[in-house]
Amino acid sequence: MLSVPTLWTVFVINFLALGLIWAYVMRSYPSFDAARFWTGSAFVAAVGAAMAMLRVVMTESLLPLLAAGTALVFAACLAAMGIKKFFGRPVTWRATLLITGLTFAGLAFFIFGNDSVRMRVSIYSIAQSLPLLLTLRLLLTPHEGRINPGARLAGTVSILIISFYALRLIACVVSGGGEFSFLQFDQLQSVMILVLVFLSMALNFGFLLMAMDRLRNEVADLALLDDLTGVANRRHLVQRLTEECARSERSGQPFALLVIDLDGFKSINDTHGHAAGDFCLQHFTLMAQTRLRPGDLLARTGGDEFCIVLPSSTLREGAMIARRVLEVCRLDAEQCVGSDIPIAVSIGVAQWSREIGPFPDRLIAAADHALYDAKKSGRNCFAAYDPAPPLVPGIEIPALSDVTLRRRA
Template sequence: MLFTVPTLFLFVGVSLLATGIAWLVAAFAYRSLVSARYWGAAMIIGAIGTAIGVLRGQVDPLIPVVLANGMMLFAVGLCWAGIRRFQGRPAPWVAIAAIVGLAMALLAVFLVVHDSITVRVVVFSVASIAIVGPAGVELLDRRYGAPTPGTRLTAVATLAYGAAHALRIIATVFEIGGAIDFATFNNVQALLLLFTVFGAQIWNAGFLMMAIDRLRAEVADLAVRDDLTGIANRRQFFERARQECARSMRSGAPLALICLDVDDFKPINDGHGHAAGDHCLQRFAALAAARLREPDVLARLGGDEFAILLPDTTAEEAHRIAEDILAAVRTAPITWRNTALAITCSAGAAEWTPDIGRDASELAARADGALYLSKQAGRDRVTTMARPEGADRPAPDDSEPAAAPHFGKLKLRP
């Protein structure tokens, strides 16, 4: 069975147009998904290119042969650019321009100077492989993020698309299935072209899965991140705190928690507006985060209340960390609309003990109680909840934790 070139191009063009429209709608709906613009533009340009290709025999051959194939190659290049932007990297415009420009020049030469459809097919296929090859390698490069189901599918589709073009080169050079002309493909060439179309559609499906993976990750991140400061929110903080309490219970490793809040925060909101208050909270979070280690967890619990979870840290070490943060906040220049805002904060620290067990809320309550004492003592200071008498740091123990003692029985060390 023979396939006509116009029929194949019509099928490809309609398919690309439909997916292009879908991607442009996605780009409008999800502005943060920059890659969708590249992929949408690629499909639309590819559809226009195939439509121009159908005009062969009705207009000057340079237009359908050189322009149409150049547009289709540029569309593939835009897909590569979308992958790069998805990874947070700049688009490879120089490489795309060089590959597409050279291919178009060679297509023109082997149409005008020496008319050879065989060479033109080879030129187009080699240029396609030169674009999709690096794209496939970069998709699986762990330097740009751990592979997801979407990136894996896209990488496989890239290989399929490149392999189809490689087979097409072999079939063309050795005339497997017979010679081809501008109007009719033999069965082998037609099937290989259909295989490239299939690979391109799976490639597009891979892009869709990549977008879904990204959007799902963003939603998951929003569930555990404070949208104002970008640090952990209350949910993530207490989940990590429960994990660390359980770890300390098993291993006997020290664990400390600091509660902090901004002193006299309400007058800032009332006097300068909530935007100024938000700015102060963002600056506070940045100053505190800069003085913590990677395993430490800084979270905004609500309003101007913050907490810091400090694995493998004693109460004495937590006290010093809190003092360092308070000193940084006290001396940091914070301005809002050319007005200097002087802020201070108060802190309370507590260390995990065996009676707390896995109860992270009890550890937080002790640190919060110490914070209350700092407020009572005049603000801009740290109060550390001392360990109960006789409560030395334990050896690893798998037994069940004892009931927590009454908060007031603990000694306080201002």
Template sequence: MPNLDFMTLYVVIFLTSLTVAIVWGAFTLRYKKQIAPRYWLAACLLSLVGGIVLAIQGNAGSLAPAVIGNSIIVYSFMQFWVGLRRFSERGGGQAHAVAVTAVALCLMVLFHDNDRARSMVYAGGQASVMLLCSVTLLRMRPLGIGGAVAGGGFLIALFGQLAVIGGNAGVMTGALPYDRFYTLASYALMCTIFTASIWNLGFAVMLIEKLQDELARLSETDDLTGLGNRRAFTRRLAEVHRHASAAGEPYAVMMADMNGFKQLNDTHGHAAGDRALVEVARIMKSCARRSDVVTRIGGDEFCLILPATGERDAQRVLQTIRQRIDAYRFRVGDGELALAAAIGVAEWAPQSELGAAAVVAAADRKLYEQKADPAKARVVGKQQHLRAVSVAEADH
């Protein structure tokens, strides 16, 4: 196996760090609300500086440039970990970065007359950072493709640094000739350089995945109420229907429509109408269980999907929503306004061959039956294992 010149590798560190720093600089300028890229940019810039300082020592390995340059590299690697914490919306980390760097610096100074011990300290400092980053990535949920790529890069680099520590120990005990260790160390450094490109690529993919998730969330969120919108309703209904069909369990769909909403807008203005929509959304959300899906599918129409829910439980939720809406008052000018809503519920039974659209249609039909005759009491219609329940039924 041919030897690699360390001076050349230090230049490669400089050029690689510069290249990746340009990428993170572009990310930082383009996505200013994202904090993590700033730390990853700082890590690359510090690695660049560290590469320059290490190049000063040459192949002879002068003490001061070696200690200072390696300390800068350790601190720069800690910034990758701090950036990961920011990516996960966690604070702190800088105190740990300073502490790890300070310990490495002090130990390298302490072993100033022992090249092998200094090398082990330097490799140990890098290995500790790689271990921290690997553990942080493995704890992320979901990990994603980017996280897996970055984690793989850190783990490969970690094994490389552990090999350097073992090689130094072998030289110190006489079990490994120095020329073989030199070759091992040079290839371990090259491994770290290129795996750094891998984990930075993984970070970039992680950031892209995060931005895509945020875009998808925004595309399924109603701006006014913060509930899911029609897109979210359609997607989640399909998911619930597939799960219910596979598990052989029922589910219910609840459709709600505010009574007299147009008159409210025309009489008191759209600001009052918006307030009413927000309050109805808040009430429905507060009445829903954690597994339920509350959405505003348009105008004054709301929909609640209740997974693993039969007729009796659906009626209980329906009654709670109705009571809270009926009891709510909000001030408009010098007076108070009461809210009212028509609500229809349909239950899908495991024996049914009908699709999710039929459940929604049944709930919608019961809603409009009630709007046409608010005084209607206990009307239950069955159609191929679909049970429709009006708001009035919840009173009985």
């Protein structure tokens, strides 16, 4: 049979190891704030377990018992704060200090004022369960349409821990508490501590899986974003266009694509420097985003080239968005004074059709044709691509643009 001091020693070692792991995560990913709380929780739990072990071997003093109970409850509160932080909920110290303070006061009273094992066990069991109970819904509720696998594990383990303490509370009330103090040296206490160690470790493994899933998603997001402007990059654009093409091929509903080029961007870099050019790209991104609708995607495909994906939009609606982007750039250019650099753009607009099918490169090529026509027509304008054959060869017809385009065969 494993002795109680040995199991508490295992508890201490395990939580020290977890604390070091969380400290490494916290240092490696400074923006991952939940790791700070879980680091503190692991180290405080190790201290509390050490105090409990000290109480087992030093039976003449009850101070280690008070310190152990308070520390372990404080560790549970820190873990719950980490859960709230992970899911972006407001985190305050009020509830943590209230639960920990009431636990300290209750344990102190029933240790030194009116010695009662039953009340001590009851207070400790309730205080340990309450922080997990308050955050259980966060762990088991889908976020952004999915449940984090680590959160599901942590939620399941939290239910088991709460059930464990509920059964312990009931048994304590029935028996008087003497056999359920975690400190007596017998087989039952060894089994209980072993279960507690296992559940505590499993809970932290759930937290680690939550962190891994979050960090993996952040890395995936960074792989789809342009470093300079923060909008989608070419990879993200191709993925989105592929999805929209497949969706349109199934439903027959069109969507539009805008290809945008900043006019005279090379001269801006040559005259004002690359820092000024970078600022122009960032400034254009901000201006363009003010004219887009929810669900539209702005992407930088390289250099001074951008694309805008307009889901469920016709060529006419694409032309309307192109006109809005031009207008905001023109208005901004009119307000430029002194060393301000005016930004002008040319835009090509194209609409998905059955001929394009599931191939996004064909749609990009069509929008590029329209962009080329806008450039030929004097720049700082937009042009729409219409693949329909001409009714009368050689006859030009009005297009949905600032320029007149010839229909393309």
